[in-house]
Amino acid sequence: MNYSLAIHGGAGAIRRRDNVPARAALARSLDAGYETLKQGGSSLDAVVAAVAVLEDSGLFNAGRGSVQTGDARYELDAAVMDGATLRAGAVACVSRIRNPVLAARAVMEHSPHVLLAGAGAERFARHQGLRMISSSYFVKAKHKTPHGTVGAVALDQRGNLAAATSTGGVSGKLPGRVGDSPLIGQGLYVDNAGGAAGATGVGEEIIRAGGSLLIVEAIRGGRSPQEACEQAVRRLNALADVEHRDIGEIAREWLARSLP
Ligand code: GLY
Numbered sequence: 001m002n003y004s005l006a007i008h009g010g011a012g013a014i015r016r017r018d019n020v021p022a023r024a025a026l027a028r029s030l031d032a033g034y035e036t037l038k039q040g041g042s043s044l045d046a047v048v049a050a051v052a053v054l055e056d057s058g059l060f061n062a063g064r065g066s067v068q069t070g071d072a073r074y075e076l077d078a079a080v081m082d083g084a085t086l087r088a089g090a091v092a093c094v095s096r097i098r099n100p101v102l103a104a105r106a107v108m109e110h111s112p113h114v115l116l117a118g119a120g121a122e123r124f125a126r127h128q129g130l131r132m133i134s135s136s137y138f139v140k141a142k143h144k145t146p147h148g149t150v151g152a153v154a155l156d157q158r159g160n161l162a163a164a165t166s167t168g169g170v171s172g173k174l175p176g177r178v179g180d181s182p183l184i185g186q187g188l189y190v191d192n193a194g195g196a197a198g199a200t201g202v203g204e205e206i207i208r209a210g211g212s213l214l215i216v217e218a219i220r221g222g223r224s225p226q227e228a229c230e231q232a233v234r235r236l237n238a239l240a241d242v243e244h245r246d247i248g249e250i251a252r253e254w255l256a257r258s259l260p
Pocket of ligand 1: 170
């Protein structure tokens with residue numbers, strides 16, 4: 001049975017001196033997600049497992065490695081979506097949850113809502129039994145060179161798609177700023193009837209350009225994932241004053257489209 005996983009740790013090149021640890025973390029993330037799929041686990045289990053590894057690594061701008069706000073705090077965002085049911089969950093502006101991607105999944109599975117933010121999201125996560133942290137958990141800025149937002153899309157053996165995204169946002173952001181990552185349709189979108197997509201880059205630009213939903217709809221309309229992503233990046237660059245070199249999208253089409 002066909003199954004697959006794609007992950008990213010942000011757009012742009014990884015600096016040479018960061019190359020080995022960052023690539024090792026990406027390999028661990030792929031292993032975690034791929035093993036889940038190989039054992040017959042769901043695409044949702046796989047993307048959450050893959051993203052949690054990157055959140056814990058401290059090497060990417062998500063989870064432990066998140067960048068700071070303008071007032072030297074941490075405000076993290078994450079989301080998940082299930083392509084079989086179109087259920088989704090997200091958290092925004094959280095600073096006390098160790099793995100925001102797990103909290104996003106808990107919002108989807110154990111609340112009537114899609115997005116919880118701030119203190120309410122943290123209280124919910126604590127009640128769900130998720131691990132909480134203090135600000136000393138984060139890798140301090142002077143010791144790190146975090147790469148970007150992290151994300152994953154997967155197709156499982158039952159033909160179901162899922163996606164997950166997690167980020168610390170943009171460095172020096174205003175407190176309370178929310179980017180594309182926790183917004184369903186922007187930082188990610190999944191529909192078994194089309195495809196799965198996740199975005200990385202400056203959230204304000206991604207939101208203005210229309211985000212990941214456009215990519216999934218382009219795939220549904222017959223474009224390949226590659227064409228759909230290129231179209232989205234072209235659209236984004238047309239809206240922006242300067243050409244973006246640090247914007248990326250990953251997408252996976254639905255199984256039926258990928259079979260000969
Ligand atoms: N794409 C991550 C952010 O702008 O928050």
